[in-house]
Amino acid sequence: MADLRKKFRVAVLSVVKHDYLPHAVAAHPRFELVVVTDDADQPDWVHERNQRFADEFGISYLRDIAKAIAEYELDMAVVSSEAERHCDLAVRAADAGLHVIADKPMSTRLSECDRLVEAVQRNNVKFLLWNRNFLPAVIQAKEVIQSGAIGELHAIHVDFYFSKDAGPPKGTRQLGDPPINWLERQLKAHADGSDGGVGIEAMGELQIEGIYPLGYIRMLANANVRRVFARTATHFHQVNVDNHVDDLASVSLELDNGIVGSLCIGRTGAASHPDIGEIKIHAIGSKGGIVITEARPEVSIHYRDQPPLEFRNERIANENDFLLMDDFARALDTGCEPILNAKGGRDIAATVFAAVESGKTGQPVEVTH
């Protein structure tokens, strides 16, 4: 019988981008942040952000991960580093016997995802890849589909547009100007929280955000993607043009169980939508269909002198963070798997990498499982 009063002691292994993940962990009563840690050889900006977060919570920041693990009697680690370091930090935590929660995307390389899956299995620890599968509207979609109200599921489609800007618009680079450096742009974007792609390696929107809609599809269809055909483009932002990564993509999906689907995704610019962007789920079955707006329920708030970039619609009753942590606590208590474990995250990453390849070749690409 699990001790439901037990508080899990958590180390934050790097917290360099928007810090929703460690905040969500700290907000759940079963988890306690006890230390922030990172490798000593990281650049100054990494140490500065780690230190700032440690100060916010009144905990220590150690520039020595092994030492932190040895000294703090840890149960688990939260990884919120640059994407290219996610898996390495997670593997090191798992090898130390720690459970792990990691931010998305899982990695910039599928080989790293495979290494993490192996480490999690070998060390018999739990792993959760951060996702949005507990948003109220997504839960509603799941309930409708599982109830049989639309019959046997035939197809599922997700639109996932973030109406955010990402620096200068496409086509604004002047002759003789150097290309925009990816990391420098991401560091600037930290101020408004649009630095989801922070790191040295440039990533397109498919890689940065694809986990979320593909997570919905995987959960709602209860199947992995078998093959993809994708179109990718740089349509909006000069930083994406300069770094040869997409900011708009459409992906046709064939799932293992015969269901088909699609994903349309993009960082479409702040002018393209009054709120954060059009995010929708369409599911069609043998007896009907369902159309879900991911942002609902929400409340509209308008007022004089409202800042132009302030969202007019505010999401309410969003318990995604709490429910993810509740789910992970349950996994730790009972030994069950969390809602998106290492293998699931790896399979989604494989779909993303296949889509990126398809976008380049113009041909369908099989997803390796």
Added chain:
Amino acid sequence: MSRETFPGPHDNGRQKMIRLALIGQAKAAKSYGAIRTRLHRAVWAAFVPLTASDGQAGQALGQVTTAPSTEVLFTEQANDFDAVVIDADPGQAAVLAKAAAAGKPALASPLLADIAALGQADTMLMPAHTWRFLPSIQAVKRSLDAGKIGEPGLLRIHRWLPPEATPESLTERILPDADLACWMFGGAPEKVWTLQTPSNPEYIQFHLGFANGGMAMIDIACSLPAGGDYFSLSIIGGTGAAYADDHHNMNLLYAGDQPNALRASQGHTDLAGQLQEFVDAIHEQRQGSVLLKDAMRAIAVTEQIIESASSNHVIQQKENS
């Protein structure tokens, strides 16, 4: 097909009313009858029912003569009308050839005949692409044409149909959205990729790649239960986006149990707008806003969509028309 002007309906320098003939079934007469008072510079003059039992249906159009057959219309009554609207299924293809032979401008389904051959005729032929004239679609296209939303990047369409609204042939189901995609992007796609579900061959999803990175993702389902259909179109442009979405345009009805969604109606503006454009084009001696080459392009893309589904291959466009 390359002609840009046609003889107009002028009588000693004075513009006259266009006298229209309708060839169709009772349902078509009823639809056109419902909008007849909205029509400028044209009146209905003749009706040819496609089935004998529809003989009285022409009354819906007002004071019209009813011809017993298309042969009679185009021979004995040829002087009683100036232009013809043909609302018939592909089985009535010969009707369009008769209209062309009689020198009558025609508004007709793009699937009605060997449309390319008819394009060589001296008379104006406007393919009926009614879907383009929906107020919501017109608003989206205006925003695109005005440059408000920038270069089109990604067009997304969901079209879900109940049995009673489902065209019989796959071609008829696909053609409207294939046309909308080509129209929005201003050309034919370079690549076509199609998926169908093994469990439901009536479902089709197609993915089109256009020049300059443009893309369209479209799905058509025919598995809704009897009742309302669902349509959603969004287009993401370089500097903005447009959303024409039934989901946004639903009102609520409370009549016990869960509330029901009621779609706000777009009325008959699509049919009226298309017919008026046909009439205006005749008056102004110009091509209609829907060209024969538009129909031919949509038909070609539709064929590629079906070919991709059957071959399981990406179809590359041979000619970017």
